[in-house]
Amino acid sequence: MYSQCCKKALLVACCVLLIVSSQAQDLHFSQFFNSPLTTNPANTGFLPDADYRLGANYRNQWSTVMTVPYKTTSIFGDAQLFRDRLENGWLGIGGVILSDVAGSGSLRSTKAYGSIAYHQQLGNSSLLSAGFNVGWANKRIDQSKLKFPDQFDGKFFENPITAVSLTNTSVSYMDVQAGMNYAYFPQENVYINAGYSIQHVNRPKETFFNDNTNQGRIPMRHIGFLNAILKVNERVIINPNAYFTTQAKSSELVVGLNGNYNLSEYGEKQLVAGLYYRLGDAIAPMVGFEVNNIKFTFSYDVTVSGLNQFNGYRGASEISIVKKGLYPQHGDRQTMCPSFY
Template sequence: MRKLLLWGCGAFLSLVAQAQDPHFSQFFSSPLTLNPAFTGKFFGTYRIAGNYRNQWPGINNAFTTATASIDFQIMQNKMQRGDTWGVGFMGFNDNSSNGAVQFNYGSFSTAYHKSLDEDGMHQIGLGFQGTYANMFINTTNLNFEDQLTTAGFTRVSSEIFNNTTLKSKYLDLNAGLLYNGSTNENNNFYFGISMYHINRPRQSFTGAEYALKPRTNIHAGAYFPLSTSATLHLSGSQSFQAQASQTIIGGAIQLNATPDQLNPTSLYIGAWMRMKDAIIPYIGIEFNNIRIGATYDYNTSSLRTASMNRGGIEVSLIYIRRPNTDRPVNCPKF
């Protein structure tokens, strides 16, 4: 029985290893998980970002994902005009099965952005990210057939790993390229490509070993004014991993309540679509250099019968500490 359970866990991990990486519907609000080349690419002295996602909240914590990051620019007084060197740190947690299976990641990233003109209106950036990953299964949270009674999983089984915790760890390498451009101080557009698991790290578990498949992400975005008090933001992302792919496109309108201020109070209303899967309404508010966003995935795929059209609740927060200067820097806005 014990060998059978070990084989079952190994098979489960094989499916996990071949599935897509954890992702956010608000990919545009999670720069360091989208592309390492976004490190340090913002107008400010430092940036703090956080995201939380609860997939299928009607099921008891089936999948929950959270990340927090900080990045900043270094040696700015030694950089050429328009150049930027960024450094960042990120923590990432992904739980499934009500915490029975947990992935924890710690990342360090750095990126250099080189100006392509004298005014810094066009830049190209190269970024790298190293990640330490730790995975474990808390066997005390697992239930098996021989524990089932008419009152639920109440019977104690001596075959359930003796309350042990099964662990695996590895190092991961990611990289990305980013082009960023502007034609004036009121618009911005970018295009990037990133690749994760370049070194194809291996997860060793219960005597078996699984190589993580590389993931490639192509993404683009832009914003431009519609009027003195309204700005349109557009973005899209296409990712590939093994036999899986995902496409998200959409946008939001930023309504400025105080358009004459450098950091206006704004309301964001829009929607994104995960093709063949979900419609994702979005609402956000921005004030005092803080932007808070919320989305809800309305499932439209063949899973909608089982999920009753319910998807994932997601919230994001970004805070950027503005520098002591009136000269804005054109950057992608998250």
């Protein structure tokens, strides 16, 4: 029992160090494909089967390790403009709001981004897109709720004195991201696209300490993904994905597959299921359903790394809701990707 308490105490201490460090990884979702604007701003209005999209994501992480789990929420929306006015192209506009609470409210993050992208068809079977977003980010911390390693007495964090002193408890800054996408759709049953983006292009400064140097600047984050939508038969469409990101000395690779099974004549009702693997960390099975272009999915991260001895294989749960639609005048527009219609 004592050994287990020590291990948990050390884990908590590590989490605290990550909280006050500016080198920690950005917010992310296991269902990255359901958070398009945080993956790549060129995804803004990048809708092969719709004119607009609205969505929300919620992630609950480390509920078995932390007294109060990490909670991340996002809402987003994007739409196509001038599709009938620009020759073989259109403009995409959108926005996303992110909120994150780390632990017992010790660290709170709020971010809001507005994004714009331009999409140009290259012939009849490919599409090239480029976009960027600009946003405002704020992080605030309540030091009275934090416990630092020098407050650990061997059993508990009971020592009231700590050598850590935070100069600021709230920091705000402007943030910029940019990216590109390419899609290839040689026939109605095949759609492939890939994208690359850079986050924190302006390398904003984020620190709670009194630091007049260039330290504390957020490292640029690079994200690449590869996606395919393939219609296997009249009832099944599969969607293999690969996602890679690197920031500072950290990296993450996610690969997997999800599929839609048609339960109705024209795809009004679909069953969704999938499985993803985050290299060296977790397996994330996913289930859901889609009704009248509203898709609901639930995934759960099953920890396979050494952390499973602390959390009992229970990592994070995630819920996503995405609504797509066509403008009334575009009700009969042909889609660029496989569909059940």
